[in-house]
Amino acid sequence: MLKKLFSLSALILASGYLISCNQKSKDKDITLVMAEVNPEGTISAEMDKAFKEKVEELSGGKIKINLHFGGTLGDEESILKILMQSHGSIHLERISTFNLPSRGCEKTSLLIIPYTFSSRSHFWNFANSELAQTILNEPYEKNIGIKGLFYGEEGTRNFFSTKKINGIKDFEGIKLRVTDTIMKNLAEGLKAEPVSIAFGDLYGALQTGSADAADQPLANYLGNKFYQVAPNMILDGHTLEITEVVISSECWDSLSENQRDILTQAGKYAGDICKKISHEREEEAKARLLSEGVRFTDVSDFSPWQKACEGVSFETAKADPILYQKILHLTK
Structure with a gap:
């Protein structure tokens, strides 16, 4: 009960100080709320932090990421529902790819077939390929309400x-x-x-x-x-535990080309950080x-x-x- 009340309070607080992502920003200062169910210090949390820092660096502080760890904004499924709604108070989520096929992301299901990737390097070859972009774009093209930005991984399940x-x-x-x-x-x-x-x-x-x-x-x-x-x-x-950072389609549509490029570049940087630390953290x-x-x-x-x-x-x-x-x- 306390966790639910805390999550609700966090959402109310977030919606109170955000500059809306529902209107064209034209490179005005914006704050995007990002949710992470894992606690600080985990591989995904470190990837998220790298993404946040690079976005803020590349934008000169004009895009801020308000990052919440430890599931304080809810579990992955409830957050995903918010992202898919109009005028949602959460804009970005780091999510397991396991949660996406049931939402109509059929191509994503290919990534979670057992024993698909023979090694980490095999996965990262995919993550940095045009094939990855095809799958990341699938929910946006299908009007599901989200768009994939970049991939990460947390090791073998x-x-x-x-x-x-x-x-x-x-x-x-x-x-x-x-x-x-x-x-x-x-x-x-x-x-x-x-x-x-x-x-x-x-x-x-x-x-x-x-x-x-x-x-x-x-x-x-x-x-x-x-x-x-x-x-x-x-x-x-x-x-392999493949993760994906997704953004609401409504928020993506509101961003300028420059802002989109910043998020894309920051995503590539964060993915490289994930690749570097995942094996070390597993050991x-x-x-x-x-x-x-x-x-x-x-x-x-x-x-x-x-x-x-x-x-x-x-x-x-x-x-x-x-x-x-x-x-x-x-x-x-």
Whole structure:
């Protein structure tokens, strides 16, 4: 209840001092509100800070980013709804790509097919390509209400649980938190019971037994302290945690070409920062988690995991099979 009241107060405060993004700014001073569900110090939070600082630097302070961490403005889904509304009080959000296919971003679903990216460098080859721009522009072109600005990543997603998991067979019957249709189908492929739980409720769900397992990158698993209630992780690496900074279409339409260029340039800079720190943070997180008593299980044979994903991979790739093949071939 307190969190809801705090979120409402933050929104009221934000709307009170903002210069509206609903009218053409013509390079006047503007303040854009940006939401981040992760706490300060996480990979995405550092990427957001780099974006904010570069925007303010390139604009000479004429564009200010009012950045809120730790989900103080709400969870990803509720913030996304605000971005898609007219006259919304939030303009930018760093969001997981898992939340976009259900909004009509079919091409985005290609990025979260299990085992799509063979390595980080494979992903960054994509993120800096014209193919990335095609997918970033999809929601804007479809009039969904948002536009993608740039990509980031938080490391490889692995399953963690309240009980020890030694291999793929141990998923049978456990309550596995899922976020979308792709993850639901993957859970079913693993013979787990998929349960839908909001990110903000996940810690409590693991604590009470409403969920037995979920998945997160190492750094987020550490930053959100999930290891305190679910201290077991199997390093299956089924997907890369791809993130995206999106802006409301209404706000984007109100900006001048110069302001748009500033946001685009700052996004490229922030993406480069993310690329630099994500691997380092993942290694640091693993060392810290080991010291906290987390029990890690390595995977030596990925073929059973890939077999469990075959159905969802085939169906999801139907969104744009030619584009998907192009993404798969961006390894160099």
